Amino acid sequence: MPEVADAPDAQALRARIAASFDRQGLMTTLGATLAAVAPGEVRIELPYGPGVTQQLGYFHAGATSAIADSAGGYAALTLMPEGTEVLTVEYKINLTAPAVGEHLDAIGTVLKSGRTLSVVRFEVVAVTGDDRTTVALGQQTLIRIGG
Amino acid sequence: MPEVADAPDAQALRARIAASFDRQGLMTTLGATLAAVAPGEVRIELPYGPGVTQQLGYFHAGATSAIADSAGGYAALTLMPEGTEVLTVEYKINLTAPAVGEHLDAIGTVLKSGRTLSVVRFEVVAVTGDDRTTVALGQQTLIRIGG
Amino acid sequence: MPEVADAPDAQALRARIAASFDRQGLMTTLGATLAAVAPGEVRIELPYGPGVTQQLGYFHAGATSAIADSAGGYAALTLMPEGTEVLTVEYKINLTAPAVGEHLDAIGTVLKSGRTLSVVRFEVVAVTGDDRTTVALGQQTLIRIGG
Amino acid sequence: MPEVADAPDAQALRARIAASFDRQGLMTTLGATLAAVAPGEVRIELPYGPGVTQQLGYFHAGATSAIADSAGGYAALTLMPEGTEVLTVEYKINLTAPAVGEHLDAIGTVLKSGRTLSVVRFEVVAVTGDDRTTVALGQQTLIRIGG
Numbered sequence: 001m002p003e004v005a006d007a008p009d010a011q012a013l014r015a016r017i018a019a020s021f022d023r024q025g026l027m028t029t030l031g032a033t034l035a036a037v038a039p040g041e042v043r044i045e046l047p048y049g050p051g052v053t054q055q056l057g058y059f060h061a062g063a064t065s066a067i068a069d070s071a072g073g074y075a076a077l078t079l080m081p082e083g084t085e086v087l088t089v090e091y092k093i094n095l096t097a098p099a100v101g102e103h104l105d106a107i108g109t110v111l112k113s114g115r116t117l118s119v120v121r122f123e124v125v126a127v128t129g130d131d132r133t134t135v136a137l138g139q140q141t142l143i144r145i146g147g
Numbered sequence: 148m149p150e151v152a153d154a155p156d157a158q159a160l161r162a163r164i165a166a167s168f169d170r171q172g173l174m175t176t177l178g179a180t181l182a183a184v185a186p187g188e189v190r191i192e193l194p195y196g197p198g199v200t201q202q203l204g205y206f207h208a209g210a211t212s213a214i215a216d217s218a219g220g221y222a223a224l225t226l227m228p229e230g231t232e233v234l235t236v237e238y239k240i241n242l243t244a245p246a247v248g249e250h251l252d253a254i255g256t257v258l259k260s261g262r263t264l265s266v267v268r269f270e271v272v273a274v275t276g277d278d279r280t281t282v283a284l285g286q287q288t289l290i291r292i293g294g
Numbered sequence: 295m296p297e298v299a300d301a302p303d304a305q306a307l308r309a310r311i312a313a314s315f316d317r318q319g320l321m322t323t324l325g326a327t328l329a330a331v332a333p334g335e336v337r338i339e340l341p342y343g344p345g346v347t348q349q350l351g352y353f354h355a356g357a358t359s360a361i362a363d364s365a366g367g368y369a370a371l372t373l374m375p376e377g378t379e380v381l382t383v384e385y386k387i388n389l390t391a392p393a394v395g396e397h398l399d400a401i402g403t404v405l406k407s408g409r410t411l412s413v414v415r416f417e418v419v420a421v422t423g424d425d426r427t428t429v430a431l432g433q434q435t436l437i438r439i440g441g
Numbered sequence: 442m443p444e445v446a447d448a449p450d451a452q453a454l455r456a457r458i459a460a461s462f463d464r465q466g467l468m469t470t471l472g473a474t475l476a477a478v479a480p481g482e483v484r485i486e487l488p489y490g491p492g493v494t495q496q497l498g499y500f501h502a503g504a505t506s507a508i509a510d511s512a513g514g515y516a517a518l519t520l521m522p523e524g525t526e527v528l529t530v531e532y533k534i535n536l537t538a539p540a541v542g543e544h545l546d547a548i549g550t551v552l553k554s555g556r557t558l559s560v561v562r563f564e565v566v567a568v569t570g571d572d573r574t575t576v577a578l579g580q581q582t583l584i585r586i587g588g
Contacts, residue, residue: 025200026207029176053172054217060173061235062213069208070201087242088208089411090435092386092533092580094237094560096553111578112537116410117383117437119535119578137552137560139533139580141384141435143411236558237582239386239533241413241433243406258431259390263557264530264584266388266431284405284413286388286433288531288582290558319494320501323470347466348511354467355510355529360503364495382502384535389528 013037016082017074024070032067034074040110042074047103059099064124064136067106068093072120072140075108079118085145086118093122093138101126101133108140118142160184163229164221171217179214181221187257189221194250206246211271211283214253215240219267219287222255226265232292233265240269240285248273248280255287265289307331310376311368318364326361328368334404336368341397353393358418358430361400362387366414366434369402373412379439380412387416387432395420395427402434412436454478457523458515465511473508475515481551483515488544500540505565505577508547509534513561513581516549520559526586527559534563534579542567542574549581559583 014037021027021034027044030052036043044067046052046059054060069088076086105125112119124136161184168174168181174191177199183190191214193199193206201207216235223233252272259266271283308331315321315328321338324346330337338361340346346357363382370380399419406413418430455478462468462475468485471493477484485508487493493504510529517527546566553560565577 020202023200023202024207025197026210029198050172051176053170055167055170056232060171060213061216061238062209063173065212065216066207066209069212085203087245090239090241090384091208092237092239094580094582095235096560098234112575119537121578134553137562137580139535139578141535237531239433241435243413259428266390268431281406284415284433286386286431288388314496317494317496318501319491320504323492344466345470347464349461349464350526354465354507355532356503356507357467359506359510360501363502363506379497381539382536384533385502386531386533388531392528 013039013078017042017077020077021070021074026066027070030063030066035105037078039078040075042071042078042108044071044106045103048101059104061095064095064099064104065093067104068108068122068124068136068138069140071106071108072122073142075110075120076113076118076142079110079113080144083146086142087145089117089141089143091138091140093136095136097133097135099126099135101128103127104135116144118144160186160225164189164224167224168217168221173213174217177210177213182252184221184225186225187222189218189225189255191218191253192250195248206251208242211242211246211251212240214251215255215269215271215283215285216287218253218255219269220289222257222267223260223265223289226257226260227291230293233289234292236264236288236290238285238287240283242283244280244282246273246282248275250274251282263291265291307333307372311336311371314371315364315368320360321364324357324360329399331368331372333372334369336365336372336402338365338400339397342395353398355389358389358393358398359387361398362402362416362418362430362432363434365400365402366416367436369404369414370407370412370436373404373407374438377440380436381439383411383435383437385432385434387430389430391427391429393420393429395422397421398429410438412438454480454519458483458518461518462511462515467507468511471504471507476546478519480519481516483512483519483549485512485547486544489542500545502536505536505540505545506534508545509549509563509565509577509579510581512547512549513563514583516551516561517554517559517583520551520554521585524587527583528586530558530582530584532579532581534577536577538574538576540567540576542569544568545576557585559585
């Protein structure tokens with residue numbers, strides 16, 4: 001995914017998404033950060049630590065899902081005018097490999113941006129040094145509110 | 148869901164599930180507790196607080212999903228012999244109402260317990276005093292490891 | 295599920311759903327029939343035959359899904375005023391057992407009927423004589439059009 | 442998706458998949474054909490006709506799902522040794538646009554081929570002349586039997 005360029009539009013878009021992200025208490029609790037914002041695509045990072053694990057010490061599917069859900073929602077929001085909110089209607093996620101790594105990258109990519117509903121694909125990758133392993137894949141439906 | 152009776156089997160079952168639950172660092176981080184354990188059904192509670200919210204101050208879908216995923220997984224585990232683990236293959240969740248309340252109750256109920264795969268239904272209810280509102284409904288597939 | 299009583303309202307509801315069902319060419323092609331209509335719940339039957347099978351001779355997941363999708367959609371439509379249509383936004387289905395039997399019963403049951411979106415649960419049961427086996431379980435999101 | 446080359450391996454792969462496809466009575470009933478077979482990717486075509494419609498005359502979601510499910514299943518099967526079967530564990534499908542066109546193309550693409558479980562992505566495109574519109578997107582889990 002492209003890093004955000006320094007062009008004014010890209011900065012404004014990132015600022016708008018970051019303002020909402022920073023109000024998500026759960027992201028702060030988990031230690032997640034907004035890593036990249038582009039039109040139709042958002043990436044969120046989650047470092048590994050004992051506070052995000054399941055019983056075997058992997059990242060918990062709930063932590064994986066939380067950053068995937070936020071990455072998908074913000075990807076949808078990038079394509080909407082200011083003053084709009086999106087809410088998750090539903091999503092489906094496959095956990096395809098044990099989520100083990102230094103951090104997770106959750107990338108949401110818009111497949112369809114509609115007037116009422118949007119459909120987003122997300123992928124979560126476990127990263128250790130140069131090694132990248134896909135650990136989750138999913139599809140999400142979102143509804144636009146206001147705007 | 149029936150509260151756990153004091154019969155030895157019920158105590159042993161609860162102890163087995165609790166031993167695994169207590170190793171899930173994410174549940175501690177979120178403040179979730181194992182509220183009830185019965186064969187084929189588990190309930191997890193999550194109190195409201197600023198650390199589990201999305202941008203509008205509701206419970207974040209990721210927090211809702213995390214306790215739903217754990218409730219579903221432990222419901223499946225109650226029907227398996229000691230020494231078995233279950234991992235989430237995939238799940239699907241609909242967020243059916245804003246998740247606003249004093250706490251959430253996530254209830255996982257086994258629909259099918261197979262040799263390899265189990266299918267679980269989960270429901271998450273927002274509770275404020277005597278008021279109970281369903282806020283999420285989903286279905287989960289789990290795979291048995293070892294045992 | 296209750297059979298439709300002969301009360302005028304029940305007859306009118308059934309007639310409204312049947313008028314739409316009869317325009318679904320796929321239901322005729324498969325040989326499916328509208329078996330029962332009640333507020334919030336619809337049942338569709340599909341007899342077994344060589345034209346609805348997969349490679350092992352079971353009912354094809356596509357045939358199972360087709361009647362589940364229609365049963366769910368019509369269940370949602372029963373709770374809406376005349377002149378309304380519903381379209382499937384998405385669904386998720388688990389195939390929980392080989393679909394073998396004299397016929398399938400697909401039962402759609404509304405979980406939430408909203409202004410814009412409805413959420414429906416469906417179950418498909420394979421029937422042979424008195425034997426009934428659940429072969430599929432799912433959850434569906436629908437959007438209301440017009441009305 | 443690449444058309445099948447004339448190399449012996451490609452012919453053998455196609456013949457193996459076609460032998461199973463030809464035993465799926467539902468595909469014959471719907472008029473679907475096996476359009477392309479490659480390792481990890483299969484395409485199935487379904488011409489439009491009054492026998493595959495819903496109440497508004499579009500392709501029925503059940504017809505769309507049936508070819509998507511088969512395309513996904515056969516995509517998974519291409520990566521497995523002879524004598525193996527795959528069965529659909531579950532899938533999720535979003536219907537993203539009205540399915541209107543001369544024919545549908547359902548393309549299944551393997552995301553992960555595991556020892557027990559595989560995960561496949563599918564897309565269904567409505568085609569009219571040179572116009573191609575995505576009408577459905579989904580994700581499927583399959584289990585390997587025998588082989």
